[in-house]
Amino acid sequence: MKNGSPIRWGILACGGIARKFADDLAFVKDGYLAAVSSRDISRAEEFASHYGPDVKCFGSYEAMLSSGEIDVVYIASPHGLHHEHTLLCLNAGLPVLCEKAFAINSKQVAEMIQTARDKKIFLMEALWTRFHxxxxxxxxxxxxxxxxxxxxxxxxxxxxxxxxxxxxxxxxxxxxxxxxxxxxxxxxxxxxxxxxxxxxxxxxxxxxxxxxxxxxxxxxxxxxxxxxxxxxxxxxxxxxxxxxxxxxxxxxxxxxxxxxxxxxxxxxxxxxxxxxxxRLGWGYSYEAEAVQADLRAGRTENALMTHAFSTELMxxxxxxxxxxxxxxxxx
The missing domain is CATH 3.30.360.10 (Dihydrodipicolinate Reductase; domain 2)
Known part of the structure; x- marks a missing residue:
């Protein structure tokens, strides 16, 4: 992420909640949807078609993460895959906003948070209501x-x-x-x-x-x-x-x-x-703006949706x- 440049969002998994998040990026200043990824390239292409020709499409998560086209990842896969996908993104060096529920259990959440801390990379649970x-x-x-x-x-x-x-x-x-x-x-x-x-x-x-x-x-x-x-x-x-x-x-x-x-x-x-x-749009823009503020300030944890809160909730x-x-x- 370059200083002063808009923040480029990548979406991992193209389900219904990902569509809402992508819609609401239109309300976010200095940020935009840059790429989407799915295990099925046709799903990624169909998803991206709603957001303009400049959105890059990838038929694997790994390809998007290594593309250099994004600054932060929004994980929209089912709960049971959050742990795996969060670690995939963190190990690729990318900040993560991961949909709720953060993972399946406390053991997984602890590993996700520890990995983010060890790598000094931003991680937040996308419990969007907290920012509403x-x-x-x-x-x-x-x-x-x-x-x-x-x-x-x-x-x-x-x-x-x-x-x-x-x-x-x-x-x-x-x-x-x-x-x-x-x-x-x-x-x-x-x-x-x-x-x-x-x-x-x-x-x-x-x-x-x-x-x-x-x-x-x-x-x-x-x-x-x-x-x-x-x-x-x-x-x-x-x-x-x-x-x-x-x-x-x-x-x-x-x-x-x-x-x-x-x-x-x-x-x-x-x-x-x-x-x-x-409530702008679906209501997801507020959490995206909070993440962007943290990234620009160099923070690795949000002050409102803390790692401790997510740990206790799980x-x-x-x-x-x-x-x-x-x-x-x-x-």
Whole structure:
């Protein structure tokens, strides 16, 4: 990456989430999509065709990484491949923004982070909600103390996915299940607001393929607060987050992880205040801008989405999977 030059993004794997990220690079200053890679060159070519003739296409990840055409990689492959692909990029000397869930388990995350530190290369989990304007506004509201001490947080995320054992949502070999795919968002917001839990109890209902269809989690914190979290592929849920305090409550409207609005209700006066929050495109440009700022400053870790946060989040996911009996064949 040359000083003053736009940052060149390469995308590894061309799935649906990669399309959203590529779309939102249009909102990012001083950065652009330079290359895409897939094990199937025709998929890379089809993907790139939506973003102009200058986007380079590669029929292997290794070819893109060694091309000299990119400055940073966005990894959009299934969860079960994140560990392998992150190490591939880091060993090629390239900074990495890796989709959530960061990997399958804590052992993999530890190796990814240690490799990045040893090589002094930037690495961040792409938990894009952390950089969303709604989270900035939530932080401001919580800091104001307007709802008092937090008593309880409730968050859910669910949609109906027709059962297909080969689909990524249900295929154990593709690290399927609602927990790692969408349950990570309620878990993220609980950790962001309340920190590390003292106690956690989880229960799950499994799909015929053996991955979780539904997962329900109850948590207790040192502050005295509690939380209930839920994820499912069986039905559409409200996909909201409510934070109840001693003086009022915060309602993050659907879908809470990318919401365009937050309502604060004060109990004593019954006054409701609605805060509209920005969302450019799909909402992925904010994390890309954060990565670019870190790269230009020579940082190898983001101050908001830290390695420690990702490590702790994965440890919680490990414990939840242990409690509900979810293990993947590629662990």
């Amino acid at each position: 304007p709604s989270i900035v506004k939530l932080q401001e509201i919580l800091a104001s103390g307007v709802i008092g001490d937090i008593v309880h947080l409730a968050a859910d995320f669910g949609f109906h996915a027709p059962y297909d054992a080969e689909a990524r949502w249900f295929n154990p070999s593709l690290t399927g299940g609602s927990l790692l795919d969408i349950g990570i968002y309620p878990l993220f917001i609980s950790k962001f607001v309340l920190g590390e839990p003292l106690e956690m109890k989880a229960t799950g209902v499994m799909a015929p393929s053996g991955v979780d269809m539904n997962t329900s989690i109850a948590l207790k914190y040192s502050s005295g607060a509690t939380a209930t979290l839920f994820s499912t592929f069986a039905t559409k849920t409200d996909t909201t987050c409510e934070i109840h305090g001693t003086k009022g409550k915060i309602h993050m409207h659907s879908r809470f992880h990318e919401t365009k609005g937050i309502t604060v209700t004060i109990h004593e006066t019954e006054q409701e205040t609605f805060y509209e929050t920005e 440890a919680l996911l490990d414990e939840i999977r242990s409690q509900i009996g979810l293990k993947y064949p590629n662990e």
